[in-house]
Amino acid sequence: MKRFFPLFLILVALVGTLACKGKTQNQVNETSKLQQMKDRYYSYSGSADESKPAPAASGGKSEVQMLRSTGGTSEASDLDLPASRMVIKTGSLGIRVKDVDKAYSQTLMLVEAKGGYVQSGTVSESGGARADLTIKVNPEGFLALVSALEELGNVETKTISGQDVTEEYYDLSAELETQLEMKARFFELLKQAKNVDEAITVEQQLERIGYNVNRIKGRMKYLETMVGESTITLSLYSESRPVSEPFINWSEVGHGFVVAARVLVNIFIAILYALVVLIPLAGIGFLIFLLVRSIIRSRKAKKTKS
Incomplete structure (x- = not known):
């Protein structure tokens, strides 16, 4: 052993x-x-300066502080708040012209001269010549272009509106800043993760924050684009074309039938009213006739006996 x-x-x-x-x-x-x-x-997650925590050479600044500084990353530009109010300008014009094709060509030249462009345009001939255009122009030239377009013909409809989105843009900027601060904190947690489970949990939160950041940045970019370009909806149409008279105007025929039916109904109602009034009067008259005849017969009978 x-x-x-x-x-x-x-x-x-x-x-x-x-x-x-x-x-x-x-x-x-x-x-x-x-x-x-x-x-x-x-x-x-993107470039190193957007995703990783700020290096020591940055003077101890956090990611959000670096984003607030001028000339930072792409996210820093999203945090730059507007110096003036942000207004989305839109307008709508309906103009009757003599020659739609000529007015269409003039519109293209006016838009180009004012620094704008035609986003879409359609021309149709059904029911009279007509052209519909959607025009984009810088906000500074919006009113000038509207005034120039009004000279094309007789303005029959005109609408101008402005949507102030400054408050919404400020709210989005504040929300974006909050999301970026959370992102920086979760990157620190990811750096300090001691096992795979902790890293997976932090990554899930970072993915959620990344989705929110992209959503906010997309909305802010949309507002910036809409404010940077005003929209004018223009409709050009010609004088109404004469319509040839048909041999039989069926609408007038139908109207005649309606009038005749109404007359017959009114006559029938008048007869009913007459019967309602005359029948009682006739009954009373007949009773009076019987009474008078009875009195006359009784007197004659008395004279005969005497």
């Missing part, structure tokens, strides 16, 4: 060494996987 004891000790030591080596290898694998997850997320 004593002879196998050293062999038993060697076996136990070997098993312990293998177990420690396996545990160490697992820790190394998990650490490597965690680092790969961090590197992969950094590479997917």
